[in-house]
Amino acid sequence: MKPPRLRxxxxxxxxxxxxxxxxxxxxxxxxxxxxxxxxxxxxxxLPASDMRFPPYEVRTLANGLRVIAVSQNEQPAVTxxxxxxxxxxxxxxxxAGLATLTASxxxxxxxxxxxxxxxDTIDVVGGALGTGAGSDxxxxxxxxxxxxxxxxxxxxxxxxxxxxxxxxEIARQREQLVSAMKVxxxxxxxLAGAVIDRxxxxxxxxxxxxxxxxxxxxxxxxxxxxxxxxxxxxxNNAILAIVGDLSPQEAFAGAERALGGWERxxxxxxxxxxxxPATRRVVVVxxxxxxxxxxxxxxxxxxxxxxxxxxxxxxxxxxGGEGSNRLQRVLRSERSLTYGAAADLQALKQAGGVVAxxxxxxxxxxxxxxxxxxxxxxxxxxPVGEWELANAKAYITxxxxxxxxxxxxxxxxxxxxxxxxxxxxxxxxxxxRVNAITVDDVQRVSRLYLxxxxxxxxxxxxxxxxxxxxxxxxxxxxxxxxxxxxDLLAVNFRRGSxxxxxxxx
Amino acid sequence: xxxxxxxLLLTAxxxxxxxxxxxxxxxxxxxPPKIPYQLTKLPNGLTVILSEDHSTPIVxxxxxxxxxxxxxxxxxxxxxxLFEHMMFKGSKNVEPEQHTSxxxxxxxxxxxxxxxxxxxxWQTVPAQYLPLVxxxxxxxxxxxxxxxxxxKSEREVVKEERRMRIESQPYGRLQEIIYDQAFTxxxxxxxxxxxxxxxxxxxxxxxxxxxxxYYVPENATLCxxxxxxxxxxxxxxTRHFGPVPRAPRAVPRNIPREPPQxxxxxxxxxxxxxxxxxxxxxxxxxxxDPDAYPLHIASKILSDGQSSRIYRKLVYEDRIALAAFGQGxxxxxxxxxxxxxxxxxxxxxxxxxxxxxxxxxxxxxxPISARELQRAKNQFARDYIIGRExxxxxxxxxxxxxxxxxxxxxxxxxxxxxxxGVTAADVQRVARTFFTPENRLVxxxxxxxRGPGGVPGGQGGAQ
Numbered sequence: 011m012k013p014p015r016l017r018x019x020x021x022x023x024x025x026x027x028x029x030x031x032x033x034x035x036x037x038x039x040x041x042x043x044x045x046x047x048x049x050x051x052x053x054x055x056l057p058a059s060d061m062r063f064p065p066y067e068v069r070t071l072a073n074g075l076r077v078i079a080v081s082q083n084e085q086p087a088v089t090x091x092x093x094x095x096x097x098x099x100x101x102x103x104x105x106a107g108l109a110t111l112t113a114s115x116x117x118x119x120x121x122x123x124x125x126x127x128x129x130d131t132i133d134v135v136g137g138a139l140g141t142g143a144g145s146d147x148x149x150x151x152x153x154x155x156x157x158x159x160x161x162x163x164x165x166x167x168x169x170x171x172x173x174x175x176x177x178x179e180i181a182r183q184r185e186q187l188v189s190a191m192k193v194x195x196x197x198x199x200x201l202a203g204a205v206i207d208r209x210x211x212x213x214x215x216x217x218x219x220x221x222x223x224x225x226x227x228x229x230x231x232x233x234x235x236x237x238x239x240x241x242x243x244x245x246n247n248a249i250l251a252i253v254g255d256l257s258p259q260e261a262f263a264g265a266e267r268a269l270g271g272w273e274r275x276x277x278x279x280x281x282x283x284x285x286x287p288a289t290r291r292v293v294v295v296x297x298x299x300x301x302x303x304x305x306x307x308x309x310x311x312x313x314x315x316x317x318x319x320x321x322x323x324x325x326x327x328x329x330g331g332e333g334s335n336r337l338q339r340v341l342r343s344e345r346s347l348t349y350g351a352a353a354d355l356q357a358l359k360q361a362g363g364v365v366a367x368x369x370x371x372x373x374x375x376x377x378x379x380x381x382x383x384x385x386x387x388x389x390x391x392x393p394v395g396e397w398e399l400a401n402a403k404a405y406i407t408x409x410x411x412x413x414x415x416x417x418x419x420x421x422x423x424x425x426x427x428x429x430x431x432x433x434x435x436x437x438x439x440x441x442x443r444v445n446a447i448t449v450d451d452v453q454r455v456s457r458l459y460l461x462x463x464x465x466x467x468x469x470x471x472x473x474x475x476x477x478x479x480x481x482x483x484x485x486x487x488x489x490x491x492x493x494x495x496x497d498l499l500a501v502n503f504r505r506g507s508x509x510x511x512x513x514x515x
Numbered sequence: 516x517x518x519x520x521x522x523l524l525l526t527a528x529x530x531x532x533x534x535x536x537x538x539x540x541x542x543x544x545x546x547p548p549k550i551p552y553q554l555t556k557l558p559n560g561l562t563v564i565l566s567e568d569h570s571t572p573i574v575x576x577x578x579x580x581x582x583x584x585x586x587x588x589x590x591x592x593x594x595x596x597l598f599e600h601m602m603f604k605g606s607k608n609v610e611p612e613q614h615t616s617x618x619x620x621x622x623x624x625x626x627x628x629x630x631x632x633x634x635x636x637w638q639t640v641p642a643q644y645l646p647l648v649x650x651x652x653x654x655x656x657x658x659x660x661x662x663x664x665x666x667k668s669e670r671e672v673v674k675e676e677r678r679m680r681i682e683s684q685p686y687g688r689l690q691e692i693i694y695d696q697a698f699t700x701x702x703x704x705x706x707x708x709x710x711x712x713x714x715x716x717x718x719x720x721x722x723x724x725x726x727x728x729y730y731v732p733e734n735a736t737l738c739x740x741x742x743x744x745x746x747x748x749x750x751x752x753t754r755h756f757g758p759v760p761r762a763p764r765a766v767p768r769n770i771p772r773e774p775p776q777x778x779x780x781x782x783x784x785x786x787x788x789x790x791x792x793x794x795x796x797x798x799x800x801x802x803x804d805p806d807a808y809p810l811h812i813a814s815k816i817l818s819d820g821q822s823s824r825i826y827r828k829l830v831y832e833d834r835i836a837l838a839a840f841g842q843g844x845x846x847x848x849x850x851x852x853x854x855x856x857x858x859x860x861x862x863x864x865x866x867x868x869x870x871x872x873x874x875x876x877x878x879x880x881x882p883i884s885a886r887e888l889q890r891a892k893n894q895f896a897r898d899y900i901i902g903r904e905x906x907x908x909x910x911x912x913x914x915x916x917x918x919x920x921x922x923x924x925x926x927x928x929x930x931x932x933x934x935x936g937v938t939a940a941d942v943q944r945v946a947r948t949f950f951t952p953e954n955r956l957v958x959x960x961x962x963x964x965r966g967p968g969g970v971p972g973g974q975g976g977a978q
C-alpha cells in the first residue's frame with residue numbers, strides 16, 4: 011500500500027532483507043562470555059490480538075467534494091490533506107512543469123492575502139502548510155493544533171480556490187524551480203530516475219520530468235498557470251481528508267462550511283497515449299570522475315487499478331522489496347557491491363513500470379548490472395520458492411497493524427484507495443487477498459510483465475570506466491550522453507536535438 | 516545500517532518577519548499529554564524504560580548504546596557506525612542476517628543508526644512478538660559473532676554507503692567540511708561515517724575491543740513502548756537481559772575538549788558542486804544546558820516556516836539564496852549553530868554571507884518581538900505533539916532524555932514547560948553569548964573550476 015506518488019515527498023526507510031549466509035564463524039567465539047551464554051531457540055509469540063481496519067467515514071458534499079474523516083483523540087492535532095486529481099500528467103504539450111509551478115504558487119498569495127500574510131497566518135499558530143504536485147495529483151496539506159482547525163480549513167479553502175498568481179510570485183517561483191534544476195542536473199540519483207522514466211514511458215506524460223526543464227519552465231506564462239488551475243481545481247475533482255482530534259461530525263461540518271460553496275465544474279477529458287512497448291535501450295549519462303555509478307533498470311508494466319496488481323506487487327517484492335529482497339541479497343549481502351538494492355512497482359493511475367535500482371563503485375558497474383538483470387530472469391525461468399513467497403506474504407500481512415498506527419497513516423490508505431478509485435472494501439479484505447496469491451500466480455505475472463530481454467537501462471557514472479565493462483557483460487549497444495549535454499525532452503537525450511512529444515494539446 | 520546525517524534542508528521553505536497591526540492569538544499553546552513511563556535498572560546495570568500504549572497492537576523496542584562517533588580516537592573514524600553494521604552479522608544463537616530476516620518475516624521493521632553520541636538499534640513488530648525481539652537483542656548484546664570475513668565484506672558495504680551519501684551527491688560533503696573546519700581537537704571534527712583511509716585501516720581486533728568496551732549493559736538503555744503488560748514485559752526483559760554479564764571495566768569517557776575559538780575565521784574552498792554555498796557557524800553549548808533552550812527558539816525564529824527571518828529575507832525578499840536556514844545542532848557536547856545558504860545564480864557569496872551574519876547580529880542586537888516568540892513556542896508545541904504520535908517517536912523522546920540528560924527522564928515531557936517559559940531576553944542573552952565575531956567561522960564553498968553563479972567556465976547559463 012503505497013501513497014499516491016508524490017515526487018516532493020518522503021523518505022522510505024531502508025529495511026534490509028532476508029538471508030542467512032550460514033557462515034560458520036569461529037574466531038571470536040572462544041571467550042568466556044560466549045561459553046557462559048546458554049544456547050536457545052527463538053521464543054514463541056504471545057497470544058495475538060486481531061487488528062481490523064480502524065474506523066473512518068466518507069461523505070460526498072453536494073458539490074462533489076469527497077471528504078474522508080478519521081478521528082483520534084490521543085494528540086491534540088489535526089491534519090488536513092486536499093488532493094486534486096491533476097498533476098504533471100495533465101501538463102499540456104510543451105508545458106512540462108506547469109502542474110509543479112502552479113502548485114508552488116497556491117500558497118504564494120490569494121485574492122485576499124499576500125504570500126507573507128499566508129505564511130504569517132499559519133506560522134503564528136504553530137501550524138504548517140505545504141503544497142505540491144505529483145504525476146497525477148496536486149496537493150495542499152496543513153497540520154495545526156486542534157484549536158486552529160477552523161483557521162487551517164479556511165486557509166486551505168482559500169489557497170485551493172482563490173490563488174492570485176501574481177506575476178511577481180510567478181517570477182520568483184520560476185527562478186526557484188530553475189535554480190533547483192541546476193542542482194538536480196548534477197545529482198546522479200535524480201538523473202538516473204529521470205532517464206529511466208523517459209526510457210520506460212517514452213513521451214507518455216510519465217516519461218517527462220514533472221518539474222519540467224529549464225527551457226520548458228521559462229516558457230510558462232500566467233495564462234498557463236491560471237488555466238491549469240481553472241480546469242482542474244474543482245470540488246468534483248478533489249478529495250479532502252480531515253484527520254485527528256475531532257469527531258467526524260465536526261470534520262464534515264467544517265468541510266461543508268469552508269468548502270461547500272466551492273463551485274462544481276466539468277473537468278477536461280484527456281486521452282492518454284499508451285506508453286511505448288518495452289525496448290532494450292541503454293543510456294549512460296557520463297559524469298567524469300564519478301566514484302559510483304547509479305543504476306536503474308526497468309520496463310513498462312501495469313497501472314494501479316489492474317487485476318494483476320497484487321500478484322505483481324508480490325513478485326516485485328520478492329525481486330527487491332521489503333520482506334524478501336533477492337537483489338539486496340545478491341548485490342549487498344553476498345557480494346558487498348552496494349549499500350542498497352531494491353525494486354519497485356510504480357503502479358500509477360494511467361500506466362506503470364517495474365524499476366530496480368542500486369549504486370556501486372564505478373569499477374563494479376558491469377558486474378552489478380549483469381547480476382541485477384539476471385534477477386529479472388529468475389522468476390520467469392523457475393517459480394519462486396514456497397517459503398520465499400510465504401515470507402513476502404507474511405511481511406505484508408504482518409506489517410498491516412504497523413501501517414495503521416497513526417491517524418494520518420489510516421487516512422493515507424483511504425485517500426490512496428479513493429484516489430485510485432478502488433473498492434474501499436479492499437482495505438478490509440487486504441490480508442485475505444494477499445494470502446490467496448500462489449507461486450503459480452507469481453510466475454504468471456513475472457512472465458507477463460518482467461521483460462528481461464527488453465529491459466531499459468539508465469546509468470549515471472564515469473563512461474570512461476564503465477564502457478568496457480558494459481561490453482564485457484554483453485551490452486554492446488549503448489548511448490553515451492555527457493552530463494552537461496543531457497536534455498530529458500530530446501529524443502536522443504542531447505541538447506539541441508529534436509524534441510518529440512505525443513502529449514495532449 | 517544508516518548513520519544519521521545532519522540534514523541539509525534544501526527545499527524547506529523558511530522565512531521571517533511578522534506583520535504588525537494584525538490581530539493574532541496569543542493564547543498559550545495546547546499542552547500535549549505526558550507520556551507515561553516506568554524507569555528501572557537491572558542488577559547488571561541495564562537501564563529499562565517501559566511505556567504502555569494500547570492504541571495499536573504493536574510494540575517498539577529500542578536499545579541505545581551510549582557510544583557514537585565522538586568516542587572514536589583519531590585514525591579510527593567511522594568505527595562506531597561500522598560496528599553498527601556488524602551487529603546484524605549474528606550472535607551465538609542467531610545466524611548472520613537472521614535478525615533482519617526474522618523481523619521481516621513477521622511483518623516488523625528493523626533498523627539502526629549512529630550519531631555523534633549514540634548508536635541506536637530498533638524494531639517495531641506486532642505485539643505478540645515481544646519475546647522474540649527481546650531474545651534477538653539480548654543475544655547480540657551478550658555474544659556478537661566477530662570474524663574477519665564478515666568484517667571485511669561489511670566494510671565494503673560501508674564504503675559504498677559513504678560513496679553514495681557523501682561523495683556522489685551535490686553538497687553531500689557539506690557537513691564534513693563544516694565540522695572539519697570548525698573543530699580542532701574534539702572528535703566532532705570528523706564525520707560519523709568516517710574517512711575511507713580509516714575504514715581501510717580498521718581491524719577485526721578493533722571490533723572486538725570496541726564491543727567489549729562499549730556494548731555492555733551499563734552503557735545501554737532499553738526502551739519498550741506499545742501494547743504490552745508492564746509486569747509481564749519486565750519479567751521477560753529480566754529473563755533475557757539479566758544474564759548478560761556486567762562490563763569488566765568502566766566505560767571510558769576521555770574525550771578531548773575543544774578549546775574556545777578566539778578570533779573570527781574566514782576561508783574559501785572549492786568543491787564539485789553546482790552552485791556556491793555559504794556557511795556561517797558559531798560554537799555553542801550542549802544539550803540540556805539552560806542556554807540550549809533559547810537557542811532552539813532562535814532556530815525557529817530564523818528558519819521555521821515561510822515567515823521565519825532567514826527564509827523571508829534571503830530567499831523571498833532579496834532572492835539571493837536558492838535555499839537558506841540557520842539552526843543549532845545541540846547535542847551531548849558543545850557543538851555548532853550554523854546558517855547555510857545556497858547562492859542564487861547571479862548573486863555573490865559575499866552578499867549572502869553578509870545577509871546571514873546580519874540575521875545573527877539582529878538576534879544579538881535587538882529582542883525578538885512578542886509575536887515571534889509566541890510563534891516559535893506554538894511551533895514547538897506542534898513539534899511536540901506531532902512528534903509523539905508513533906511508538907517509535909515516544910521511545911525516541913524517553914530514551915533521549917535518559918541517555919543524553921544524565922538519566923533525567925522527566926525532561927522527555929518537562930522540556931515542554933521549559934520552552935514555554937523562554938523569554939525574548941533569554942534569546943537575546945544567548946545570542947550575545949554565542950553569536951560574536953570572534954566565535955564565528957565563515958566558509959565560502961565555490962564550484963570548482965567554474966565562473967560565479969556556478970556555470971561551467973565559458974558557457975552560457977542553463978537557459
